[in-house]
Amino acid sequence: MKGELASDTRKPRMKPYDLVREALLALTAVAVLVVVLAAVFSSPDEPSLTIRAYAISSPLSFLQTVLGDLDGTGTIASYGAPYNNASGSVQAIGPFSAQRWAGVRIPVDTATDFVLRPLSVVAQVEPAVATALGQFEHAAPSEQAGWEAAYGKALDAAAKAGLPAPAPPAAGGPVGVLLPALLHVAQVGGLDGVLLASHRFYVTDYTHPLLFISGDALGAQAQRLHLLGNQWGMMNETGNYPGAVWLWLYTLWYQVPPFSTSPNGDLLIMTVMGILTVGFVLTPWIPGVNRLPRVLRLYRLIWRDWYRR
Amino acid sequence: MAGAVPHYVQWGLVSITVANLLVLGLMMVVFAAGVALRLPEHQATCGPRRGGGPGE
Amino acid sequence: MGHGEGEAQVSNLTGSLRRWLPSLVSAEDLLPEELPEYTRSYVYLFGALTLGSFVCLVASGLTLALFGPGWWHISAVGHFINSIHFWSVQCLFFFMVLHLWAQFSMAAWRGGRGPTWVVGALLFVSSIIAAFTGYLSQQNLDSQWIAVSGKDAMNAVGIGAFFNLLNFGQMYSIHIAVVPLVIGGLIGVHLILVRRRGLVPPLADDAVARGDGREG
Numbered sequence: 157m158k159g160e161l162a163s164d165t166r167k168p169r170m171k172p173y174d175l176v177r178e179a180l181l182a183l184t185a186v187a188v189l190v191v192v193l194a195a196v197f198s199s200p201d202e203p204s205l206t207i208r209a210y211a212i213s214s215p216l217s218f219l220q221t222v223l224g225d226l227d228g229t230g231t232i233a234s235y236g237a238p239y240n241n242a243s244g245s246v247q248a249i250g251p252f253s254a255q256r257w258a259g260v261r262i263p264v265d266t267a268t269d270f271v272l273r274p275l276s277v278v279a280q281v282e283p284a285v286a287t288a289l290g291q292f293e294h295a296a297p298s299e300q301a302g303w304e305a306a307y308g309k310a311l312d313a314a315a316k317a318g319l320p321a322p323a324p325p326a327a328g329g330p331v332g333v334l335l336p337a338l339l340h341v342a343q344v345g346g347l348d349g350v351l352l353a354s355h356r357f358y359v360t361d362y363t364h365p366l367l368f369i370s371g372d373a374l375g376a377q378a379q380r381l382h383l384l385g386n387q388w389g390m391m392n393e394t395g396n397y398p399g400a401v402w403l404w405l406y407t408l409w410y411q412v413p414p415f416s417t418s419p420n421g422d423l424l425i426m427t428v429m430g431i432l433t434v435g436f437v438l439t440p441w442i443p444g445v446n447r448l449p450r451v452l453r454l455y456r457l458i459w460r461d462w463y464r465r
Numbered sequence: 466m467a468g469a470v471p472h473y474v475q476w477g478l479v480s481i482t483v484a485n486l487l488v489l490g491l492m493m494v495v496f497a498a499g500v501a502l503r504l505p506e507h508q509a510t511c512g513p514r515r516g517g518g519p520g521e
Numbered sequence: 522m523g524h525g526e527g528e529a530q531v532s533n534l535t536g537s538l539r540r541w542l543p544s545l546v547s548a549e550d551l552l553p554e555e556l557p558e559y560t561r562s563y564v565y566l567f568g569a570l571t572l573g574s575f576v577c578l579v580a581s582g583l584t585l586a587l588f589g590p591g592w593w594h595i596s597a598v599g600h601f602i603n604s605i606h607f608w609s610v611q612c613l614f615f616f617m618v619l620h621l622w623a624q625f626s627m628a629a630w631r632g633g634r635g636p637t638w639v640v641g642a643l644l645f646v647s648s649i650i651a652a653f654t655g656y657l658s659q660q661n662l663d664s665q666w667i668a669v670s671g672k673d674a675m676n677a678v679g680i681g682a683f684f685n686l687l688n689f690g691q692m693y694s695i696h697i698a699v700v701p702l703v704i705g706g707l708i709g710v711h712l713i714l715v716r717r718r719g720l721v722p723p724l725a726d727d728a729v730a731r732g733d734g735r736e737g
Contacts (some may be wrong), residue, residue, distance in 0.1 A: 168557035168722070175552055179569055186573035186612055190581075193611075195605035201594065201603075202469050202662035208706060238682035247677040253678025260684030360690025362668075367687065370669035380664050381469050385670065388480050394469045396664050397607075400485040402614045411478055424679040437642040440630035450724065454626035457500050457544040459723040488615065497617050499563035 168462075181348055202381075202394040207365065208349070209375040211342035215320045217372045218342060220311055220333055225266035225372075225459045226331070227304040232266050232367050237263040239367070247423040255423070262363060274350045275334055278341055288330035295330075303331040385410040405429070546717040553716075559723050562657040564627075567620035568715075574613035575708065586697050599632060610652060617645065617712035629721045637714040644707050657686055664689075682693055703723065 211218045224230025234244035238261040243319040264326050272293070279286035292300060307328025314322045321339070324331035341347055351365040375384075383389035391406040393399035409425040418424060439445055449455055456463060471482040481489075584602045585593060593599035621641070623629075645689040656667050668686040675681035685691055 170555040170558055171558050171561070173554060175555040178566070179572065182566060182569035183573040183576055184572055186609075187577055190574075190577050190605050190608040190612055193608040194601055197604070197608070198600065199604035199607035200469070200663065201600065201659075204665055206662050236674060245673065245676070254675050255681075262685065292714035303704055336609055361685070361688040363685065363687040365666060369665070370736060374666050374669055377662060378670070381481065382473060382480070383472055383666050383670075389670075391485060392471065392482055393484070394471075396482070396484050398470050398488045399482065399612055401485050401488050402618065402649065420677070422674040426674055426678045433646060434647070437639055437646075439625075440635040445630070446630070449628035452626060454500065455628070455724050458562050458623070458627060459559050460566055461503075461561060461681050462723050488611070492615060492619060496622055499619065499623070499667065502563055504561050504563060
């Protein structure tokens with residue numbers, strides 16, 4: 157850039173400077189600041205939601221969720237890659253779908269993993285559940301679908317009547333026995349551990365329990381706490397604490413069409429942010445953008461003493 | 466858990482928590498101050514004077 | 522052994538490294554005792570304050586790691602250390618963004634300082650990944666929500682299975698081991714580049730720039 161470096165035209169005077177001292181002063185200042193902030197304001201720690209708490213507080217929502225897991229209409233059941241071969245949540249831009257290309261890498265069968273396998277444990281000690289489970293698993297798919305639909309209607313009726321659950325005996329044959337049993341197991345804390353366990357002893361992967369509560373369970377909490385995408389939620393923290401303010405631009409797109417209304421919104425936004433991030437990294441070489449400092453003229457304030465001479 | 470609901474400000478499309486708004490405001494104030502204020506002549510970078518200053 | 526100092530040891534990696542290091546940045550440039558007069562603004566402190574925030578993050582983070590991810594939920598001291606870690610994050614981004622605003626205003630990439638800008642931008646991106654994995658490591662309601670809502674964006678770009686937000690073990694180990702090392706390394710490169718090139722001089726006066734006709 158023409159005349160870009162002032163040192164071409166004028167040699168600056170040198171001033172004594174203590175780099176290490178300045179670094180130590182900066183470190184001390186920040187350390188004092190964070191200790192004071194920590195002592196005065198502490199930090200947020202909203203207790204995690206257990207499946208037990210969810211089942212107790214929202215039994216009808218729980219039953220609707222597990223019915224969706226069983227009959228394949230639930231969000232995770234119909235999600236698609238990486239969990240299964242459905243396509244309900246698979247995002248694409250035209251023919252480009254990295255999600256589909258990545259494939260099913262974390263197989264989750266919601267009917268088996270979230271409903272039938274936990275119930276098979278209960279069936280060992282509860283004859284009524286064992287009978288219903290046997291009846292369900294040996295029935296034809298069309299018969300299973302009929303029971304599921306009937307139980308779904310019973311749930312809708314209970315919701316309209318403001319009841320926490322369909323009054324027994326619930327419609328839906330064995331489904332009307334199995335799902336309330338699952339609810340009861342969840343309410344005594346049995347489902348949290350069962351969903352986490354696998355054939356291994358040590359488990360640090362919470363994929364199954366988190367997917368289980370990923371619908372209304374956590375969604376209701378998120379809405380209450382202003383953490384939803386359309387509430388600028390990515391930027392927010394629980395309670396009156398600052399959140400990730402630096403995510404303002406990423407969060408902003410989720411408030412405006414077409415991003416906020418498109419089923420491919422996440423992919424569109426990640427693409428836009430990816431492009432902008434590349435632009436940010438390569439700012440020095442982007443024509444126009446690299447001229448902005450001259451246009452803004454803030455440098456004239458920062459170096460005003462230099463320019464005054 | 467009732468205390469977890471944040472105070473927020475709604476202005477058209479924008480909904481921002483009070484805490485975040487404070488942080489943003491503080492950023493602009495501190496940046497403006499950083500630009501506007503001058504470093505003290507000898508203290509911040511040189512440390513206590515030991516009989517010497519620039520040019521001596 | 523047995524070779525004179527003046528002979529080039531082409532095949533000796535150690536000697537090559539020893540000769541290369543000072544060419545990267547001299548000791549005088551690395552730890553200067555004087556700086557140009559035009560660095561007399563507070564904006565020049567924002568970078569150091571960002572670095573100080575990082576040191577506080579590492580210190581509090583190491584303490585948290587020492588006692589395990591569940592400690593801060595059951596111990597008042599642990600919660601206090603977590604609070605230090607939380608506010609250090611706020612300070613890190615606070616000062617980093619101010620540092621970014623200052624460097625952008627000064628067009629600090631001039632004079633061959635483009636790579637310094639690039640490393641700085643990568644540091645910003647890495648810090649976001651650090652914060653993201655950190656939020657996921659909290660083991661509370663916030664972590665649960667961030668995991669289940671963030672998964673859709675990760676899945677949409679095809680990396681959700683390889684960077685599984687729902688896998689606490691993976692997110693935690695990335696946060697306490699992988700990301701700090703990457704950020705630490707980038708900081709080292711960033712500081713060496715800053716010291717190697719020196720602080721960017723002021724943009725030339727427009728009148729002077731028009732008059733001298735020389736390329737920058």
